[in-house]
Amino acid sequence: MSSATDNRTADAARLEAFVAANIPFLAPDESIMRDHRMKPRSAREARVLSEAGQEYLYDEIRRFLQGALDDNFEITENMIVAPAARFGDMTTAIFTGAGDHAMASTKGVIGFCSCLHYPIRFVRKYYEHDPRVGVGAGDAFLFNDAFYGGLHPPDHSTFMPVFHAGELIAWVCCGLHQGEDGAKEPGGMGPAMESPYDEGLKMPPLKFAENYAIRTDLLTFLQNSTRDPRMLGADIKTRYATCQRLEQAVLRAIETYGVDAVVGSLRQNIEYVAAEVERRIRALPEGTIRGQAFMDSTMREDVLLRMPLAVTVRDGRMTFDFRGCSPQIGNRPVNAPQTSMKVLLSMCFLCFVWPDLPRLNAVLEPIDFVTDPQSLCDATRHVPTALNMQVLFKGITLTHIAAAKFYFPVPEKFGKVIAPWFNQPVTFIYGGITQNFEMTGNLCADLNGMPGGAHWDDDGEHSLTPNFAAMTDVGETEFTELDLPFMQLISKRFARDNLGFGKYRSGAGYQTSAAMRGSPLWGFSAIAAGSKFSSVPGLFGGYGSPAYPVCKIKQVNVFEEVAQNPALFTADIATLMNGRPFESAVYSTHRGAIPFELCTEGELYMVSQGAGGGYGDVLDREPARVVKDVEEGLLSLEVARRIFGVVLDPATLAIDAGATTVARLDERRARLARGRPFDEFVSEWNRAAPPPGIPYFGGWGEDLGTLYANGRKGTPADLPLVLMPDPKDVAIGELEAKVARLEARIAGGDAGV
């Protein structure tokens, strides 16, 4: 070989090394982000797991580590400041050295950690061998960017490596809903976020601690970027302390059982879940279950965003096909990265369908995902995501329905067949200066008070837990009022007829309110949808949820009014809004999402948790259950008679059995009279395209390859990025047009103006 050739080879090597060490920007790595599956066994894992007869030892090790995870969940829950995390919106977890999710706390929201294989793999690929970053004992990374693997920006996670004898053996993690992160609107979530750069802190994996010490400069920078530096600082330290205790637990396990046994126990747990899920999928009937959800809000305007889902089971595998979903909305925060959607679906499986399994991301191992790029459920990183729960929670609803339909014919079930859970994040987001003179911003844990869908053999549970977690809490009103400058004058109150009706009814969701008191600067926002289109359907003939607005009573100080005349106040939204007891006040209703707005003392904001889905035909409901609901104030006599066909004595609630039988048979006859044969019905009903006048997004009917987007039509690849006009510009335009019309009429001599 000539020296010239040698020089060229050396130059090429230097160039390659230079480029590798000087990537202009370490953007999210698609090869990492598109792979939700576990890595192949490492050489150590392969060797260790080839040894038979270790199952009891592995189980003992996992019990030891499970205790550490659950102990540290409790400790952290009691130390953390972020309000949602104080009521269970957090998780602790252990990952393998390669970054596969191996164990998690039994309580809390598994998704905060089950997504962390993405950033851990990123760290291992890009930072571990970079001498300017590196990974060593006592280091820890902070992370919140959805496009590097998180759910959405307000969720912050900390992970740190566990080294033994110089070898990276595992990772330990603590993730939770932090909330306030310096976003455009307080609390990290808000309808008015129009770009990723409105969403506050955007942290790819960030090494904020080194060798068991937090870097003061980075901590100060992070704190300085948010409205509540005290909370952020405390919670960063709390999570880091949690990770250090978990690190000690893993090291104690290694000391007790040996490193091979610990590595084997972690890997075996993952492989067990993957194999067991495949076995369970093989037990399902083969075929396709289709569902669809219609989201009725971008959070700023009323629209219909279609989200279809076809779940196919074939040969022990399951495919989730979301094609035909609405395109992403470039300036609204309802977009979800595909990784977020996968994590939410794993939460649904682990909470409701296979709740007996170890809570691991490996539940998705035999599942494939198909999405349209640049859709609401496969968004690009240049669109905002803070309120992507709208998409993710609909994904959970569709998974609930698919699971119910696949599992109904199967004898071996692992959870009950249920109608969908309620699926809207109904709560108050708040921000301002507290009675303790500190700036803050966050959310009330009422979000966790979603009611359950009806079971196939019983009624659903009232405001129990969110659809994304099985064990969380809604928080105590008194604690909220102690910390924050508002009072919840309506708190956890059930309204009549807020149920998913059916043979078995859903649980009921509660109303709540907030009125600021004692703050020089305070405001609220809300982040729900489902105000025009029922957010939750029923199952097998059961009805879905009603629709839910935000209600306001403004330009009044309710505290002063009630001090003068306590009888004016009734803790019920409908009574207040229909009765209008405060003469000078302005009463209004709004879609479930309202951008952050400042309020004055005593102005009342009211929201209502919705209902889950009902199950089965209302006429099959036992009359005694109907009476019980009436007695408990959940159901009106009118609905008992009109919907359920149960005839009651209004005074005693005694059932008139004969009249009830007649009423129900009459209704069956009425159904036969008004129902039309399917083919005849659809010949008139089916439209070729969305109705004019409705801003519609997504595929229409069975044509999922053609998407509509507010008047445009094209393939997913053709459509330009959807950008919605500013609602205020729309309103101004309408007013200007009105003024122009009126001016034209005046100019034309219209004396009637």
Added chain:
Amino acid sequence: MRVVITEYLRIDLDAERWECRNCNAVLGPARENYKRGLLVYDRDPREIHAPQLDPARYAYTFAPDPAWCRILEYYCPCCGSLVEAEYTVPGHPPLHDIEFDIDSLKRRAAEFVAEGALAKAPDLTVPDPRAAFGHAHRHDHDHEVQP
């Protein structure tokens, strides 16, 4: 063998047809959408989810907007059971929601819950509406339904 599919539907795998579990009515071919064998009614959602606030005063009332949301109610043409309630957009083609592979079901029939063998399936004791329609006897035969 008759395999249960939903609260109100089953498939007779031998005859390859959908049947009503409440009244045994034959609804149609198992390889087609079961909805084709049912009656359909376009329900104004306000009739189920009545406004809680005065519609004359408020834009949002706790009732779905009937211009945006309809409920397609599917009834058994024989006994009138409400088999499915589909929340949809006006004019949106009904969803073909359940499409099981009939050949696979037949091959694996013994793995699924057969009608009448519901040890681990839900309690399906329901009031018997058949008396009102002259079907008070137990069925061991099938009826072709004339809606």
